[in-house]
Amino acid sequence: xxxxxxxxxxxxxxxxxxxxxxxxxxxxxxxxxxxxxxxxxxxxxxxxxxxxxxxxxxxxxxxxxxxxxxxxxxxxxxxxxxxxxxxxxxxxxxxxxxxxxxxxxxxxxxxxxxxxxxxxxxxxxxxxxxxxxxxxxxxxxxxxxxxxxxxxxxxxxxxxxxxxxxxxxxxxxxxxxxxxxxxxxxxxxxxxxxxxxxxxxxxxxxxxxxxxxxxxxxxxxxxxxxxxxx
Numbered sequence: 001x002x003x004x005x006x007x008x009x010x011x012x013x014x015x016x017x018x019x020x021x022x023x024x025x026x027x028x029x030x031x032x033x034x035x036x037x038x039x040x041x042x043x044x045x046x047x048x049x050x051x052x053x054x055x056x057x058x059x060x061x062x063x064x065x066x067x068x069x070x071x072x073x074x075x076x077x078x079x080x081x082x083x084x085x086x087x088x089x090x091x092x093x094x095x096x097x098x099x100x101x102x103x104x105x106x107x108x109x110x111x112x113x114x115x116x117x118x119x120x121x122x123x124x125x126x127x128x129x130x131x132x133x134x135x136x137x138x139x140x141x142x143x144x145x146x147x148x149x150x151x152x153x154x155x156x157x158x159x160x161x162x163x164x165x166x167x168x169x170x171x172x173x174x175x176x177x178x179x180x181x182x183x184x185x186x187x188x189x190x191x192x193x194x195x196x197x198x199x200x201x202x203x204x205x206x207x208x209x210x211x212x213x214x215x216x217x218x219x220x221x222x223x224x225x226x227x228x229x230x
Contacts (some may be wrong), residue, residue, distance in 0.1 A: 003151065026048060036221070040216065040217065076130060077112045080112075082110070089149060093143075093147075112129045117174075127181055134173035140169075161219050176202055
């Protein structure tokens with residue numbers, strides 16, 4: 001793929017920026033740790049896991065580049081399980097919680113293993129697993145929105161931490177699912193330019209996600225302000 005050099009450079013800077021912005025919600029989570037609920041502490045753990053995976057992937061790229069796809073495929077599984085646990089702690093429906101623990105989580109792991117070992121193999125992105133991950137997490141976020149509507153105890157939704165987290169989940173996974181659907185068909189490991197642009201698209205949505213996560217940690221434990229009366 002022929003891409004202008006300035007666009008490749010911009011994509012690289014955007015990817016670096018997303019990596020730096022990730023440190024903001026992590027710092028806020030550490031600062032407000034005593035006020036964080038268990039789901040938000042789990043989110044903080046997920047962000048720390050992401051940062052460690054990014055750092056480790058840099059070493060893998062230098063010394064064992066053939067392991068890179070396998071590393072990120074494993075990351076996808078662990079990230080999904082962490083978010084499933086987050087929504088297990090968040091959703092109030094006992095039936096949904098039982099389904100998450102006994103059916104959804106084990107089923108996802110089995111499908112991810114099938115995808116990794118049989119369907120797509122370990123030497124490319126597990127795009128089928130990514131699509132399933134996106135569908136599951138978007139669905140759980142929408143179920144949380146429905147729960148908020150039914151309970152009607154939150155006056156200022158933009159100050160509710162888990163509403164911000166769920167909004168970030170919907171925006172990120174709906175914005176990147178098509179990238180992962182076609183990533184193995186459109187990208188070539190030897191085509192650095194096209195891979196860099198696809199990484200930049202992921203980084204753009206990540207920037208929005210990390211800002212919303214940072215706001216979630218900022219509002220954690222704070223009393224919700226009532227809307228101004230006109």
